[in-house]
Amino acid sequence: MDAIIDEFRAFNRSYTQVLGLLDRHILNSPFSLAEGRILFELHRAQPVTPKELGEMLQMDKGFVSRILTGFVRRKLLRKVRNPQDARSWVLQLTPSGEQAFLAINEASNGQIQRLLDPLGNEARRDMIHSMRKLSRQLNRFGEYPPKPQLDEIQIRTQLNPGDLINLIQLHGEVYREEYQYGTTFEAYVAQGIAEFYHQYDPKTNRIWIAEHLGHQVGYLALADRGTVAQLRFFVIDSNYRGIGLGKRMMELFMQFLKECNFTGAYLWTTHELPTAAALYRRFGFRLTEEKPSKAFDKPVIEHRYDLAH
């Protein structure tokens, strides 16, 4: 634990430097750091009240008040009585206020751009992923990272390098964390993936890969089994559940199933996945076979579902 604390401290020192570098540009502007932060927040959150500003930035209301009067004096800000509450104001940047914001914003963007410039695309995606993960762990009640929306998620069917591995990875992670499946299951998935890839013909097989900000968050595959199709490798990252992604992917599955004129479809799952089973049933699958299995490092009952006609 002590090693972790030291590590944490070392990271904080390091990141403080990054933040300091980014704050520096404000020093070359006609604004103090506190003024800059308020200007930013004004732009981002307007229309906003002084009270909200103070809370967002954790600043004393007196201090905020003074900075705001300064802005009004410099004609950067308009204060209008809040119609809901005559004690309070609604704050709105004037055109020259917006311009002032733009100037420091550009400078700040430039600084960030210079910082991120040397990174490749994959590194940037990785970075975002790391940042979200860190914040999720440390700042559990903050507003970052935002809950992802279904429309931000791309689903593609082209198989790229890295995809199979990421699929195996996510499967392993999810089933290990949530159902304590172990090494045998991992080998089983690896085997399945290898097999799927060898018989993979894009005409009658398909894999759907759901991505958010370049990071893979869900998979589903359709494997050609002659006249019928097998649904395989269905998994969704736990942070991306409950937003309709599973339903969306199932729809794509059903659509492709129809296009290829398969006469039916089936899948194997286990008794431990009721949420998934409910989704399968919703799309017309019915339980047709049960058998105990030892392929999961613990006793489970495998369920076969077939599409009812």
Place this chain on the structure above:
Amino acid sequence: MDAIIDEFRAFNRSYTQVLGLLDRHILNSPFSLAEGRILFELHRAQPVTPKELGEMLQMDKGFVSRILTGFVRRKLLRKVRNPQDARSWVLQLTPSGEQAFLAINEASNGQIQRLLDPLGNEARRDMIHSMRKLSRQLNRFGEYPPKPQLDEIQIRTQLNPGDLINLIQLHGEVYREEYQYGTTFEAYVAQGIAEFYHQYDPKTNRIWIAEHLGHQVGYLALADRGTVAQLRFFVIDSNYRGIGLGKRMMELFMQFLKECNFTGAYLWTTHELPTAAALYRRFGFRLTEEKPSKAFDKPVIEHRYDLAH
């Protein structure tokens, strides 16, 4: 790119809050934030000169000077003329200075501990991994993350849940980034791993897993092939090369090979991996066969090495 900048900003806001939370404890101490930081650095880096302090913490030298005189007045610090340079001082905390440091350090530790407490072990490891990755990307010339040392790396032979997947993952990552191998290679590794696991008997098979701070950074496996053994799945994370880890793992391989009384050993690699080949040769392997292969998404020549007697 704009989305990435926004994301970066959002993370910075979020992390600023975390840092703010951690700095807060200093407010309940007889030290200001700046004093606290200096006290920390004094402890960490002593003996140190005022100039170095200012540079490390990016503080104005006048400001540093004043804080230091304050410390001397409070008998927390001893200033001794620098024997190398009579303009300068060597700073050293007095016993009560150390004590003061200890007090705020404990408080800070407690704060961090409370922050990390809700996380499980795996989450903590993930966190460290994310932090190191982020810092490596953003702070390329800083001292964090430190270059890992061989003696910090544990090598274990017990196969745990997640290991196989991580192995596949690292293989894919390394060979994709460094040699542009693609999906076929991934399927090939997945297949190999599944096969290895099925025939895996710990008596005459072994896998070595190198870990740093709980994060897996290298693999090597020995597969029983009857009278001889096959060396498989040798890979080391690019951030952990050049510190003797590969040599260390090969030694373990050779040792186990002897223990099990195999009469020989062989391995397959490709012409593109000269560093690995040099290592194999160093341990007595010699090139015995070459053949072109299509299993790597691009034309490569596979090389077979056999242990010479």
Place this chain on the structure above:
DNA sequence: CCTATTTAGTTGACATAATCAACTAAATTT
């Protein structure tokens, strides 16, 4: 509806934090 209490924002007084420039004395360069 009236009164007591709470709340949003302002202001003054004040303390602390941080910056800048001028300065001293030692080190280094030429």
Place this chain on the structure above:
DNA sequence: AAATTTAGTTGATTATGTCAACTAAATAGG
């Protein structure tokens, strides 16, 4: 040995932040 650079100190000044008192509006409770 003179000129220049460097480490550190100090005074002047500005920025940041806190606290409490205050005004005026909103709200709660009878």
